Amino acid sequence: MNEKTKARIAVLLGNFFFGTSVIAVKHISPSLIPPLALTAVRICSASFLFWMMFFMNPVATGIVRKDYLRLFLCALAGITMNQTFSVLGMAYTSPIHASLLILTTPITITFLAAWFLGERLTPLKLIGLLLGISGGTLLVFARDISDIAGDQQSLGDMFVIMGAISYSTYVVSIRPLMMKYKANHILQWVFLFGMFASVPIGWHDLNRVPWQDFDFLSWFCLLYVVLGGTFFAYRLMNYSINKLGAAVTGAFIYTQPFFTTVASTLLLHERLSTPKIMAAVLIMSGVFLANFKKRTEPVKA
Numbered sequence: 001m002n003e004k005t006k007a008r009i010a011v012l013l014g015n016f017f018f019g020t021s022v023i024a025v026k027h028i029s030p031s032l033i034p035p036l037a038l039t040a041v042r043i044c045s046a047s048f049l050f051w052m053m054f055f056m057n058p059v060a061t062g063i064v065r066k067d068y069l070r071l072f073l074c075a076l077a078g079i080t081m082n083q084t085f086s087v088l089g090m091a092y093t094s095p096i097h098a099s100l101l102i103l104t105t106p107i108t109i110t111f112l113a114a115w116f117l118g119e120r121l122t123p124l125k126l127i128g129l130l131l132g133i134s135g136g137t138l139l140v141f142a143r144d145i146s147d148i149a150g151d152q153q154s155l156g157d158m159f160v161i162m163g164a165i166s167y168s169t170y171v172v173s174i175r176p177l178m179m180k181y182k183a184n185h186i187l188q189w190v191f192l193f194g195m196f197a198s199v200p201i202g203w204h205d206l207n208r209v210p211w212q213d214f215d216f217l218s219w220f221c222l223l224y225v226v227l228g229g230t231f232f233a234y235r236l237m238n239y240s241i242n243k244l245g246a247a248v249t250g251a252f253i254y255t256q257p258f259f260t261t262v263a264s265t266l267l268l269h270e271r272l273s274t275p276k277i278m279a280a281v282l283i284m285s286g287v288f289l290a291n292f293k294k295r296t297e298p299v300k301a
Contacts, residue, residue: 007243011252014236019259021229024221025090035088040202045226047191061185078170079194085163093156099260101160107132108168132286135279183238
């Protein structure tokens with residue numbers, strides 16, 4: 001098996017973990033563990049694992065002092081705010097809604113890159129932005145409230161969108177550092193800084209978690225969110241970016257809603273309603289157009 005095939009398998013597994021971890025979050029939060037407490041546990045555990053890997057194979061990171069401030073600010077946006085809003089959203093909306101709204105991340109990145117980095121907005125990108133926004137709006141205001149989501153579905157949808165915006169801000173802000181340092185070194189620092197910001201936010205809720213009420217399935221879901229949906233998923237995605245590039249890896253984000261929908265339909269019996277299908281078509285079309293690049297034919301001598 002060649003390296004590219006391994007990388008494609010890795011990115012599929014990474015998106016599988018991301019997509020199905022929504023189901024695990026839904027099982028334990030907010031019924032057993034409050035979203036802010038789950039965020040703190042998730043970030044602290046992932047930070048511990050990343051630094052354990054570093055200490056097992058210590059190498060010089062080469063990070064200069066002036067870049068630590070940018071790492072800290074990126075950690076606030078990409079780890080603390082993103083994970084907090086995302087888990088809050090997953091807890092209060094349906095899994096399919098959450099997975100589809102997460103797809104707005106590439107669209108938001110396109111907009112922020114044009115705003116802050118001066119990247120050109122082509123007509124196709126503008127159409128993609130409008131389609132993505134239309135699909136997200138349709139999901140937020142669709143009145144297909146289910147037992148899975150409850151009456152706070154719209155609030156949960158808004159939290160997921162805020163998480164996507166936070167992560168998009170992180171991606172745009174971290175780009176200069178990604179050109180200078182290895183992704184694993186960046187991850188260990190942003191998760192460490194994110195932990196320092198997340199623990200105070202979730203400390204009160206952590207003290208109220210009834211750990212004695214966790215059964216085997218609940219512990220498994222918590223472990224799955226920490227290991228599968230965070231540590232392994234980030235590692236697999238980084239491996240894919242290294243072997244296939246960011247553009248190819250990012251294209252696989254379409255598989256997340258597929259994995260979430262299949263798991264939610266089988267395990268939670270969630271229905272795939274007409275508004276969800278229409279929103280999926282709008283958002284996926286928007287992501288495709290916002291990231292579409294024409295292939296240029298080689299000029300013959």
